[in-house]
Amino acid sequence: MIKGTVLINSETCKGCELCIVACPQDSLSLSQKINLRGYRYVELSQDNCTGCTNCAIVCPDAVITVYRQSKQNYKKAV
Amino acid sequence: MIKGTVLINSETCKGCELCIVACPQDSLSLSQKINLRGYRYVELSQDNCTGCTNCAIVCPDAVITVYRQSKQNYKKAV
Amino acid sequence: MPEEMLIDEMQCVYQKPGTLTDEYMHYCPGCGHAVAHKILMEVVEEMGLQEDIIGVAPVGCSVFAYNYMNIDMQEAAHGRASAVATGIKRVRPDKFVFSYQGDGDLAAIGTAETIHTINRGENILIVFINNGIYGMTGGQMAPTSLFGQKTSTSPYGRDVAHNGYPLKITELIAHLPGAYYVTRQAVHTPNTVRKFKKALNNAFEYQKLNKGTCFIEVVSNCPSGWKMTPKETLTYIEEKMLPEYPLGDIKVPTQNKN
Amino acid sequence: MPEEMLIDEMQCVYQKPGTLTDEYMHYCPGCGHAVAHKILMEVVEEMGLQEDIIGVAPVGCSVFAYNYMNIDMQEAAHGRASAVATGIKRVRPDKFVFSYQGDGDLAAIGTAETIHTINRGENILIVFINNGIYGMTGGQMAPTSLFGQKTSTSPYGRDVAHNGYPLKITELIAHLPGAYYVTRQAVHTPNTVRKFKKALNNAFEYQKLNKGTCFIEVVSNCPSGWKMTPKETLTYIEEKMLPEYPLGDIKVPTQNKN
Amino acid sequence: METNKSEIRLMKGNEALAEAAIRAGLDAYFGYPITPQSEVLEYLTLEIPKRRGIVLQAESEVASINMIYGAAGAGARVMTSSSSPGMSLMQEGISYIAAAELPCLLVNVVRGGPGLGTIQPSQGDYFQATKGGGHGDYRLIVLAPSSVQEMCDFVFDGFKLAEKYRNPTLILSDGALGQMMEKVEFPGDGSLPHQIPAWATTGKKGRERNFITSLHMEPERMEEINLHLQRKYKEIEENEVRYETFEIDDAEIVLVAFGLPARICQKTVELARAKGIKAGLVRPITLFPFPKKIISDLSKKIDRFLVVELNAGQMVEDVMLAANGNCPVHFKGRMGGMLIQPEEVLEEIEKIVEESLTLNAGQE
Amino acid sequence: METNKSEIRLMKGNEALAEAAIRAGLDAYFGYPITPQSEVLEYLTLEIPKRRGIVLQAESEVASINMIYGAAGAGARVMTSSSSPGMSLMQEGISYIAAAELPCLLVNVVRGGPGLGTIQPSQGDYFQATKGGGHGDYRLIVLAPSSVQEMCDFVFDGFKLAEKYRNPTLILSDGALGQMMEKVEFPGDGSLPHQIPAWATTGKKGRERNFITSLHMEPERMEEINLHLQRKYKEIEENEVRYETFEIDDAEIVLVAFGLPARICQKTVELARAKGIKAGLVRPITLFPFPKKIISDLSKKIDRFLVVELNAGQMVEDVMLAANGNCPVHFKGRMGGMLIQPEEVLEEIEKIVEESLTLNAGQE
Amino acid sequence: MYTTDEIIIAGFGGQGVLSMGKILAYSAMIENKETSWMPSYGPEMRGGTANCITIISENKISSPIVSKFDSAIILNQPSMNKFEDHVKEHGFLFYEASTIINPPTREDIMVYKIAAIEEANKIGQKQISNMIMLGAFLEIKPLVKRETVLLALKKVLPERHHHLIAVNEQALLRGKELVEINYHVSV
Amino acid sequence: MYTTDEIIIAGFGGQGVLSMGKILAYSAMIENKETSWMPSYGPEMRGGTANCITIISENKISSPIVSKFDSAIILNQPSMNKFEDHVKEHGFLFYEASTIINPPTREDIMVYKIAAIEEANKIGQKQISNMIMLGAFLEIKPLVKRETVLLALKKVLPERHHHLIAVNEQALLRGKELVEINYHVSV
């Protein structure tokens, strides 16, 4: 399985959970903490991310940056 | 052939000639005279009218009243 | 007069309907508006609607319709006749209500009101006089003007690339579920007039049954705007208008749609 | 942070496009507008249009689009975005122009402008966000609200007899010859987003080729207006919206239509 | 819900207006959502199905006002409401309605303009309301409420005046009045009976045909129509002026303000008097007809006026016209959705008084 | 057609305006037919394809004004024209354009209102033009031509002013000026160069993004916008006032009239002087900014003003505001499309003079 | 001779009413006079009468619309009914003999009955009846020179119609003759 | 005790900000006081903060919108940043302990830190944190009686929620206790 990870901007996350629904790996979950705007934000809660970008694609607020281990030379998966 | 005739209100006729085109009997023609509004108006110029109402139906200005010899008890042909 | 002698023995088989006033009509010689007025009022008379109907006149050559039609009427702002008719029908649902509109009025400035009135299925009749031109203002291009048609604002002919396509608003609104009966008629020959009359009859019958919006397009002429004699307009209608705007029913109620 | 260590060895495969500004978006959590903005700007970035494109924002929740899209933009009056886009495109024909509009904006107050812009075949893209509600003003009924849908102005549910039918404006305008490419997309799943992106790509390619109006409806959600959590809106879209507004191309260019 | 007796409630201005309309026998409402007045439509869609009348969300303000034209022409008691940009779209329709002399009630819950502006309260549409934003010479009867209670009361007054003069009446409110809650006491249902007028288009049963129009091609005829309208407006000016005064008897400086700012200025008058400044207040309630006479009378005995508005200076022109140079007229305004505070007005008073003292000192 | 040199022609006002617009470098015209101004669109559709620019018949006036907004925002030199009912429909769009500070030229060939009214000439839209028929505090620069020549000249002036101040300019004409033919001398092409302004939306090549908006949710920010606009209007009032005077040096009664009636009043002045009445004339050319100072100055030395308008009395308010009670201001108007004749104005003068004599006699 | 002449020309739409006024105005412009031409406009023209007011003056023209006229050229009965009373005292009224059944009755103006249509038919060019009328008018009221009118025609007519200028000249002259031999003065 | 009290209540949309103000206003009405309630409105509420101004007075209320407040009840950090400076000198500020990281720094006002959310969680009814806050507020500023608040609740809540009134009463009392034992006065 390809190894990936995501970087989450906890201050722009609005806790809508759409990324959580979209993640095929169940890697994401809502934190108990709230950010300055009052939202519980998303965290990577499991180490099984494949870097599939699904979460990032559906994230309305462009909160998520996705990285993938593969060396292929493309910038975006979509 | 059924015998008919038409009554033409020469003052409201605008001389558009649409009745002339519509008459299957060629019974109508434009007069040389002009009415008060400056239009040459239509006259019954032949005695072969059948009272088919075609002229009256297409007359925009409701200038023509049509009569027919038949004794059938209907008021309008359309 | 020789006619008068004859007449005594004859029956009157066609006369100006009593639902038209005695006012002299301001329309140009041979104008289809006048025919449409007359036929509409004939149907109103024959169906006995005169005391139970409210009409809406547009801004366009037929703006004075209320001078000629001997019924209660309102004159609407340009393009808004169907909104005005909606206002009337909503508060007087037991009355017959129709709007009478030109192509500039209904298909240009009034497009939104037309579409939404029909989409709501307002239980009214819309009579749409399509003469492919702005008659009243002196012959400018209408949304329904034909390809290449020369008008005072398309002096080199209507150019699709610049002015867009002749708008078949009737076909368009037929897709709306609120439209119950949609038909295209004409008034330039005795036969087309008879069919138009039948269509009007249908429309009022449907209105009585509360069926939704009925829409009758009338392909009409505008001798002045087209810069033709009335006779010439007959050919133009047959040869130019009808191929683009073919006559006939576009949407008819089906049995199961009651 | 463990991620950062990993990241050094990894490649970035998805990030916020540079064509979005750094502004925090005012949209409610989970709002489809934000997804649509992001994807639109991704396409603008990938196609290299950023310096040659002018967008038009509507009045509606996306009224602030110009704060988020890092391109030249104009904010239009409610319903008039396509007229504004027409004005821009006519004087800047060598630029890419799009309008971005909600269902109230495009399909209610702006109906006439929508229809006539497309009928003229203006060489622009119209992005139409159909969330079946007036988001910005607090959840009133839109022309596209569903049968029975409860909104703040249809508290007992949309009643066809009173409020009319959900208006399928996209199917309607597809009948206009000026419409070159008409498609209905969504943004609630990774897959629909990918297809939406492809559609945007097509539309800008066609615009480059001067093909006429391209129209992309986006079936979108409004968690606030629908009074649901964002997650719940996903089900509502699938179960209620899509049956009424099925996804897919409605009009595609055919070979012979070049 | 008991609606046949009067009751006190705590309510938003917009909702109070809507409730009042139902109690005033509203036959039909046509409108389009816009902040900050959408509660009117929302309230009516909730209540009317349970009670009586028609409420229809139109596709636009243009459609709304023309539906109003149709329904009013057919003799119904009708109302529409909107906020600034929406009112601008109605101007053609309003001109038609005024010209065709159809009674109806219009409501503008004004927000900060121009353009899309902001949704906060403003009085920037005074000119549009009182001088006719549409084309041609016409006037609306304009009522300016300053409390939620008046948002209710003026609905009744508005219908009454509209029907008495066959003239559209406009309630010129603002976003704050629309959104705020206050106590309001409603009259019971049925206090304002309504009959379908004889001129209405209801089908020509048993009479000559009625028609509603504003078209008169012959300029001679159109001038007659205008003369008739002008006579009517004159009559309205003679009979229907309404205003309130506060502490004007010995006032040296008189504030003039309408709507919410009038309440704020009343507080200012109290603060000023506490400081020994002889301030007073005139609050025009009808903006057309404008209370010229009281202003004119005062102008001959006071030192100065200070007009306070939430705009760049609009009613101030009417005050100046009435004062006709008899005394100085000052202006203090806030714009773009900003409200004004009593203290701010007081400061302005103090500044003016001081300036005039310096001026007088300089002249000596 | 030679267009690069000036030439004299006999032309309708509407056509002269259209020809002038082409010569002034019009990039785009968007408009909708309406009598009595349709010749503008007609002329442009005939000429522009042979020359330069864009002309598009829109589906409505609402669409036209919003196309203007778009094209002006994209930096083009643009114009639209209409007549009264059509202008009313544009009020929302005009408020947006004024708020977003987009330069453009608007033309109202006024007809008799209110409502559908008549197509004959009128000045019933003065209030709408000068006080803002749309919502919020904004001003148009308003030019009032009184000859076919000025229908041409003011197009150039209009574009110049609009672009100088980033403000819409309105030419307030009337049906008679639009329809009548007179001699007109045109400047050659190219006399009014135009560059795409830096703020325009043309694609953000090599710079930060530009955006055009009138939305400012924060009332503090919206107030700043308004203060900025008000400062601009003030500047316009200081710099751009234009008017003409005739025989005012020793005048005892001064007529004030704009547009066509100003020509008619000039004749009246001649007739009056022939009868020994010391009459004079002030003709405001800019209606906003209004020539307050000359009126104010005169008000201190003359006996009275007589304002003559083709309406129920609109500019008369601005005259009264400027005269500020220094002398009486009388009014004579015709409405509904009726023009006024020099003799009729003379009669009014004689009546006023007589009345004042009686009054004075009575007072002695 | 005349400092200002205010002329009404009225008749049916098709009678060349507007162009007659235009040609007068054009001629005045060529002769460096002040001039204005104001048509009746809008839908009232439809089927009804058309008219225009042409003013020719040595001085700046104040109002292009007046209600009393120095001269009237009337081509049909409805216009006669409407405008007869609007001719100034001692003014001039020219009217078309063949279309006007009820001649004017005023005795304080100069009245000229011109059979222009008849004459035009004789010449065989129906459309020039208005030039015949104009010829008659200019003979009595020489506001502009006949040569100027022909110059004006050259400017107004499209190139392809320039061959008609000769027959127009003929018409002007015929008008002049008609008025010389065949008029009725009622003052 | 107080002739007029101008109160701002501010927090996130979901924190019951508007209803807290409404209940206060309703209670004042029941006690025959003058009152007004003015919400922030429009799309700025979206995702951002909501607030309302409630005024309770013995006299007619002039302005429903003021910019300086006698009392502030602040439920989140952004509102604290925005409104701290708007409390009048010697005014009162109540704030939610669990959401506000940076406590107020002013020394010329009375500040009350209330752990309402925590307490509500303890009681097991998340939604009543605002009633706890209100209980605390009313203990310090007895503008209306606690019994009146319960009456108001009865009027405001739909019948089906009337069973919640008991727990609301509990919450009010808990607020009263909290403020008695656990506050910090900085003046």
Ligand SMILES: Cc1ncc(C[n+]2csc(CCOP(=O)(O)OP(=O)(O)O)c2C)c(N)n1
């Ligand atoms: C708001 C407004 N815009 C424009 C006009 C001018 N106008 C009057 S009628 C008309 C169009 C008429 O065309 P159509 O609707 O096709 O009617 P027709 O005369 O051809 O029957 C226009 C543009 C107007 N009166 N009001």
Ligand SMILES: Cc1ncc(C[n+]2csc(CCOP(=O)(O)OP(=O)(O)O)c2C)c(N)n1
């Ligand atoms: C002329 C005018 N009318 C009404 C409004 C109020 N208004 C603002 S946005 C909107 C509708 C928004 O709905 P939609 O277009 O569906 O956009 P959404 O917010 O759902 O994205 C309305 C009615 C306005 N600003 N201007």
Ligand code: SF4
């Ligand atoms: S990139 Fe894919 S696997 Fe990783 S968190 Fe996002 S959705 Fe889950």
Ligand code: SF4
């Ligand atoms: S989709 Fe984006 S905003 Fe929503 S929870 Fe996930 S990261 Fe946060």
Ligand code: SF4
């Ligand atoms: S159709 Fe009517 S108007 Fe036309 S010529 Fe015949 S009778 Fe006359």
Ligand code: SF4
């Ligand atoms: S009734 Fe028939 S036959 Fe007789 S004139 Fe008319 S069309 Fe001809």
Ligand code: SF4
């Ligand atoms: S202009 Fe055309 S539509 Fe109008 S009356 Fe004349 S012929 Fe009929």
Ligand code: SF4
């Ligand atoms: S109200 Fe609806 S459309 Fe608007 S931002 Fe919120 S969720 Fe999105």
Ligand SMILES: [Mg+2]
């Ligand atoms: Mg037409």
Ligand SMILES: [Mg+2]
């Ligand atoms: Mg929406």
